[in-house]
Amino acid sequence: MQLNTLEDLRAGKLAGSRRLKLACGLSEFPPEIFALADTLEILDLSGNMLATLPDDLPRLNKLRILFCSDNRFTELPAVLGQCAELEMLGFKANRIRQVPAAALPARLRWLILTDNQLAELPPEIGRCSRLQKLMLAGNQLRSLPPEMANCTGLELLRIAANQLSALPDWLLSLPKLSWLAYAGNPFCQDSSVQSDVSPIHWDDLQVIHQLGEGASGVIHHAEWRSAEGAQPVALKLFKGAMTSDGLPLNEMNACITAGAHPHLIPVLGKLAAHPEAAHGLVMALIDSNFRNLAGPPSLDSCTRDVYPAEASFDLDAAIRIALGIASAAEHLHAQGITHGDLYAHNILHGADGQAMLGDFGAASFVPADDPLVAKALQRIEVRAFSCLLEELLAFSALDQDSIPQGDFLRGAVNREKVQKLKFLQADCGQENVSARPLFSEIVVVLGALMPG
Template sequence: MSNDTYDLEALQNGSLANLALTKFKLTPTPSLTVFPDEIFTFGPSLTYLDLSGTGLSSLPPNFTTSLPNLKILFLSNCAFTTFPDLSSHHTLEMVAFRHNSLTSIPENTLPPKLRWLILTDNRIPSLPSSISSCPNLEKCLLAGNNLSTLPLSLTQCQNLTLLRLSANNFSSLPKFLFTAFPKLAYLSFAGNPCSLSSRKAHKLPFGLLDIPYSSLAISRVLGRGASGIISQAEWKPSPDSDFTEDVAVKMFRGSLTSDGRPEDEMEAVLLAGSHESLIGVVGKVTGYSEGEREGVKGGIVMSLVPGGYEVLGLPPDLESCTRDRFTEGERGWEMGKAVEMLTGIAGAGAHLHGRRICHGDLYAHNVLASKGDGHGLLGDFGAASVYGEEEDGVERVEVAAFGRLVGDVLGLVEERGEGERERAMRRGLEELQRRCEDGDVEGRPDFDEVVEVLRGMLGWRGVMRIPEVPN
């Protein structure tokens, strides 16, 4: 048990009564159906409360006045059917009701300072028009509900940066999603009728193999995520040959993540095809037994990323919300190599949108990069969506994500000691970032133009050629 996690007995026996706790997390207690008043003894000191995994279905009337400085509230995996009235709580910034049984969000119940809203995996048919009273809303997770439209008043949330709409009932996406939000950069909508119908029109790239599970000898786990497990394996393409190849295998499992469904991720990866800045997909795993691989939705075999590649950044935390974080070890990029890496990632973006696939999570923490080679690999398709002609505006939404990536990478390049060429490249990248994040969404470049600008900086065969940058 961590220092901030306590069981119900410790809460009720009075042993915590004299502690000025700022953070309280209760161990999952499904039998708890009434809010424990003992929590109110923490009063103004409490800023973080997690009562997930309980049987709670309501909050007491004095919740707001008794915990006046609460900033973060987790009530996931509980029994709420109606969103509680938090409108008078003026310090709440993050609220999570993942995997409840919510069917209603009454008007004027959202906290006005709300920045991060998690409503994944409920049965919500609509959002309240009063969501417009949350101008700070930056991150909104709505995957796995019954939404078929969004209120026009959502456009008042001008700080909205990340929106998850996967696994709902949208037959088409509201047009205002592609023009009305100057900061929107990360959008996912897979698993909706509009995306499923578009996916049927796509064909899998030529050359993907069906790879029997029996031909893979799994050796070690490389990573675990919400949608599955990635392992290193030795692949024997032919039972009659001694030749083997080291590969990576991802087995998709689970039902729903905050980004969407594992099966939609797998389909997007397979449809993406090959590009030098995407992790290569060899084929699809076949022949595994559901009994042996309980809960598995499918699997893919990928090229094994060579040594020397490291994750470019760390995912956002509760404080940074939609911004990646970076350590000193991730810094130290040389400007020319950084531009080469960014050119490759922009090329991957152009390739994906050429196949009408939106990555949805174009972040530094989803890029594996080699400083020495100036090369990056874009991975993690958990938020990827296949789209049709009606959703063409989604590309310029994702260009904003690339603009944010450019800004992050500039922060990783050592500015001290730069020569005139490097300074000119920095000015060029700053101008490109400004254009990619332009609040006039329709005025942004597409990925093809972004690639051309970056190639212009590098010049033919790597000879530096800096475009003029307007003052």
């Protein structure tokens, strides 16, 4: 979203704008914004010094999305609840201690309160029937209101790095919950690394160039010089700050504990002796021909990934991707880990359906010695897999034009495979959580659909 200037706003140069972004040290809400009342849908006032919003904010009658992260709010403004069209609120990294019931808009779909000082949520949050995405990592919550059991549309929940003593029973049976992160709470903070890796000294690494950057860290192309010789590697340096998913060190712990699997990016070692004491992991460098399967969700899609318009997969390649990811998820749960972010945008894929599951930023450890909770958590992740499978089917080349003329047998086989995949997808996504299959069962079904 393009950064605008207060000068342009005051000069009338932004008339008719649907989006507005101002970050210029504001301590008060600029009244000139109301000149856009008939068109403004997305307002981003992050990175200022605001502590209040005006009582007449509902004059912005088309406002759907409001970002006020990195400001000085100590309370979620009650006036927000009067904004008729407001669906998304982002108040990350403020000083918010209270969320008044009146502050919750009727149409609320996506609420971000990451990295604040919340000790509790109002029970009225249970009235937010349209809520799909709730991000609460990095607060001081000791419990969640039981009324949240009524949020039956909730799909993504981030409650990592709080003070929760347990996962509530109702949470494990929410019919659409798919992406859950809860690491760094007292009930799971004692989880230890199950398979350690060797330290790799900073002096044995030469950073070549940056490959990418995410919420939790920066990934570099580097060269590792060891006794066996020099080899190219990927070096992830963690930022250490709170992310929307939780604490980066929890991510590092989960990456190491996951161990080896053909569809997980191998961890070669843990960084040692960084000059600024930064934490890091040295991982295998994935072939540059691998690409992200999709892009992350947009403001409009909310919880669903965005695929490029030209996306298309051969049916057998789509099955191979699904099988690889299901196998990786089965392996993770066997190690007592939930991925928490099983999404196409966290999957790298290459030719013929090769696939690698990455990004452990939302990973959490399953509470020890509770097999019922472990299976419930796995079945939550199975719904995320259902969404992935639905997308792979939607973008697979299933039309008869893709089959050589006269190859009736292949056409019949493909149609049968599609029907079985659709049945599996529906089974994985059913609202009765306890009736969903486990990943071990999913792997068997998909394995039987692989070409001989």
